[in-house]
Amino acid sequence: MTRNKKGLNTICAHTGEVKDEQFKGAVSPLYMSTSYAFEDVDIKRYPRYFNTPNQESLSKKIAALEHTEAGLIFGSGMAAISTSLLAFLEAGDHIVLQQTLYGGTYNLITEEFHKYGIEYSFTEGWAADDFEAKVQENTKVIYIETPSNPLLTITDLDAVAKLSKKHGLVSMIDNTFASPVNQNPVDFGIDVVIHSATKYMGGHSDICAGAVASTKENIKRIHSLAKNFGGSLSDYTVWLLERSMKTMGIRVRAQNENAQRMAEFLDGHDDIAAVYYPGLPDHPGHETAKTQMAGFGGMLSFELLEGLDASRFQKSLQLIKPSMSLAGVESTVLSPSQTSHALLGAEERERQGIKDGLIRFSVGIEEPEDLIADIEQALEKVKSVVGTV
Template sequence: MKTSKLGINTVCAHVGEVKDEQFKGAISPLFMSSSYAYEDVAVKRYPRYFNTPNQEALGKKIAMLEHSEAGMIFGSGMAAVSTSLLAFLQKGDHVVVQKTIYGGTYNFIVEEFPKYGIEFSFTDGFSEADFASEIKENTKVIYLETPSNPLMLITDLEMIANLAKKHNLVSMIDNTFASPINQTPADFGIDIMIHSATKYMGGHSDICAGAVAASEVHIMRIWNVGKNLGGSLSDYTVWLLERSMKTMALRVNAQSKNAKRMAKWLEKHPLVAKVYYPGLKSHPDYELAKKQMKRFSGMLSFELLPDIDPDVFMKSLQLVKQSMSLAGVESTILSPTKTSHALLSAEERAHQGIADGLLRFSVGIEEKNDLIADFEQAFEAAVKKQVV
């Protein structure tokens, strides 16, 4: 059977399995060894080299989901981000970075790159002119994130890919918020796709991992740096991640459907000032999102009216958990100013449009009516607290 013709759920369930040749089990066996033979073997395996049986197999699943040639698994999303960037940047080089990115990535760039003599520029906006104006003679990489964290802004993938090719640059995207279920940037010409696999790939809030998908040539360059930095993942967690990814398409589709319903409901709520979700027709990037996304993600953000205390609202929620991270089957909520973007200064957050009243909502697989009921009682509690 041609794997290129397989449907997305079939890819999730079957591609990248380790065959159980001994006992013919239905799932991948787990190879826990940290020491392998080096004589008379086709592959000299070593965990830090990202090539144990479970690591190697899962890389194939990642690659097929992202419509790429090869994939790698890392110990965290930041390990995937940092290794990929450092694989293509060295002293004297320059990278153009999208204005709004994950706070951890922003902090890595501004704190670590000066130590390496790597220059960087953040764009003023998301248009072609915004990116093009930052390109210099020593620019090597364009780095973006779409949908962005936490404002769900959309960057034109095809535009970025064409701009990168025009200037002989490498294009990289953090594709975590969309997941390969909702968006495959390689189809629009993007070179390297990066994920916090902790999120939609893991999907159950119990795994910390990262992933990268790209061409064989680009992956080899990332591998050469990765084996020196040592950001590999334990094989037990690799095995758990492969198991979790079997249901990724089912989970993400359900979460995306729920998120659109919740976004529409929140948009009409009198205590909500603004909703950030690309699946809303009111979103400025709605048409672009339709062009390059299959669904619109299970993530959304919304801003409360100024007189509604976000802490009271969140603490009053009974079903939705006030929790770090995102993309689990359970719904969670957080304040970006206290978590994902806490490392940014107040001025930097204001420049990115991240207000104290902004809340990021990771929508799970619960029933929509149950989520709405929980939000309603939390809104009531916040209003009562305001009156008191």
């Protein structure tokens, strides 16, 4: 008996590979050429057209993982986000965005969209009613991010998809924090799925890339603008990304398990004031997350007890790295107010609930006992300093 639908790890390992027809190698060959023939060929290939052999093949893997008809690979997550948004928005249009977003996306909207004559509104919350309250006659797109960066808020995919269809809008999601391993928004009716492939798809903190998955019609529209914006990815990086994605299912599931363990540990710790993780039963979005996520992810955030210095805590860590970005196999922490959301400004961060003492924790694949020991010793160092003041 044959299986019509391949499993996750099979897709990661095999779908979208470039066949080595000449030498029959086990891995995809790398085609580095930036110049291809244009006469007597079916496809006129050029890197900026997103159609080199490695680019095309990896896009098929992205589409298969997100259960869509087509995909595109970009040079960064922001290239994927900006190109996708502007492919469906023009002067005079309006977009509704959820309250909590990645700082780079927020900055793109607030700093650039007025130059294009595009209006925008941010919701007050995350319920369907919050989105509907912001819909206008000229609204064209609803944009969400769930789980969100950095507070791990959960937005109901099914509710947003139904609302979008009711008003004839295009629904888009930044699915980076979940990854295709934990969440497939198209299955709930979302139209366009966007990733910073730098994160869980790359998974080793050494690749910068973006990805979009949707219908053939939507990808054609995005591709038309992408060729003009030029946000393509080098074929060497495409090849590295395809290699990395072969282990994505295994990596992410290990990170899910570790993050759940770390969230429970931190939630029960006397020196931790708050923990944000959808896998905790008392998380406001826990029940919704259970209906739309296969796993709760490897990301969480927490706040130290008032009086404990967050910066000193991070500097006291010995195993966990204070570092930019996220989703590598190594555990990292950062302060959103100083990094991912520094562009927002103090007042907007406060409105979103992003305090200066908030620490975002990207949980890796280390043994959880080692991560716990590192946090314990760092907390003891911070408390010892407080005690001497």
